[in-house]
Structure formats: C-alpha cells, structure tokens
Amino acid sequence: SLLENRSLGLAIRIPAGFRTDILESWIKNEIKLANYDNSQFTLIKTIYFDFNSDLIRNDASAELDKMAMLMATYPFAKVEVVVHTDSRGSPAYNKKLAARRGKSIQKYLEHTGIDLSQFHITVSGEENLINDCYDKADCDEIAHQLNRRAEFNFDPRNEN
Numbered sequence: 001s002l003l004e005n006r007s008l009g010l011a012i013r014i015p016a017g018f019r020t021d022i023l024e025s026w027i028k029n030e031i032k033l034a035n036y037d038n039s040q041f042t043l044i045k046t047i048y049f050d051f052n053s054d055l056i057r058n059d060a061s062a063e064l065d066k067m068a069m070l071m072a073t074y075p076f077a078k079v080e081v082v083v084h085t086d087s088r089g090s091p092a093y094n095k096k097l098a099a100r101r102g103k104s105i106q107k108y109l110e111h112t113g114i115d116l117s118q119f120h121i122t123v124s125g126e127e128n129l130i131n132d133c134y135d136k137a138d139c140d141e142i143a144h145q146l147n148r149r150a151e152f153n154f155d156p157r158n159e160n
Contacts, residue, residue, distance in 0.1 A: 020074040039148065044070070047105075049148045051141075052089075054100035056108050060150075067152065069110035078155045079119040081105055087126045087135050095125040105150060154160075 044067050047060035056064065071077060083102040085094040102121035110116060129147045133139035 002079065014101050044152050044154075045133070046149045047150050048145055049101055049150075051086075051144070052097070053122060054097065054102055054104045061108065064108050068109055068114050071114045074117065075118070077118065077139070080122055080151065080153040080155070081119055081129045082122045082124055082128075082145055084128055085126050086123045086144040087129060087133055087137070089126075091126060098125045103128075111142055129136045129149070 008065065032099075045063050047063050049055075049060075050057065062071065067079070071079065079150060083098040083105070085098050085101075089097065099121075102123055106121060108120075109119065126147070130149075131139070131143055131146055133143050133147060
C-alpha cells in the first residue's frame with residue numbers, strides 16, 4: 001500500500017480533564033480493527049481429545065499454535081474456549097474432565113506467551129453433544145470422538 005510506513009497526522013480536540021491515554025488506546029484499537037481479518041480466525045479448527053484424556057494431541061497442538069500466532073497478531077482480541085466431553089461417565093465427572101482439558105489448553109497457550117486475559121474457558125461437559133450419542137446410545141468410537149472437543153469463539157473487539 002502507498003501509505004505503508006508513513007506517518008499520518010491526526011488532530012483531535014480533547015476537552016480538559018479527558019484522559020488522553022484512554023483516547024489513544026481507543027484510536028489504536030479502531031485502527032487495528034480496520035485491518036482485522038475475521039477469516040483468519042475461522043481457519044482455526046475444533047480440536048479433539050482422546051477418551052478420558054486431557055492431553056493435547058499432536059493434531060490439536062497444530063491448531064493451538066495457529067491460534068497463538070493469531071492472538072499475538074491481534075492482542076486486543078478475546079477467545080472463548082468451550083470444552084466438551086462425550087456422554088460416557090457421569091455428568092459430574094465429565095464436567096471435571098472438561099475443566100482439566102480446558103486447563104491443558106490454557107497451559108499450552110500460556111507456554112506460547114499468550115496473555116491469559118485474552119481467553120476464557122467455558123466448561124460444557126456433556127451438555128452440548130453434536131450428535132445423538134447420549135448415555136447408553138449405540139454409537140461407535142468415531143461418533144463419540146466428535147463430542148470430545150474444544151471449540152473457539154473469537155471476539156475481535158475486546159469489549160469485556
């Protein structure tokens with residue numbers, strides 16, 4: 001672009017007593033949002049977990065690495081990580097398992113240098129299955145696998 005690496009002037013009349021640091025932060029955020037490309041975040045795929053495990057799989061680590069790079073590029077963005085389980089096990093156990101999985105994701109992202117305030121973990125457990133593999137349903141392992149997931153919801157505006 002022709003404007004790349006050029007300084008642009010901006011004159012703003014600020015009322016007495018107005019905090020200029022807040023205004024500066026708002027302007028920087030709006031400029032970043034003008035360049036924000038939501039399609040980059042949609043490239044982050046849902047990650048999956050093995051049965052009764054909170055370990056980050058190799059395929060999941062590749063997605064988390066992509067997310068970490070995007071979060072570093074857009075440090076003003078927030079991510080909600082929604083963690084699910086399959087229906088095997090009690091609802092209470094599955095909530096705890098989902099929380100452990102969320103903690104594993106949090107630790108992984110923390111090691112990449114991402115600010116923990118950029119994301120929030122929501123524990124769903126077995127409450128939001130994406131298929132009909134409820135308790136005692138006749139489902140194969142592949143169908144159960146689809147429920148053992150973490151999904152990512154991105155908010156570029158950071159209005160929390």
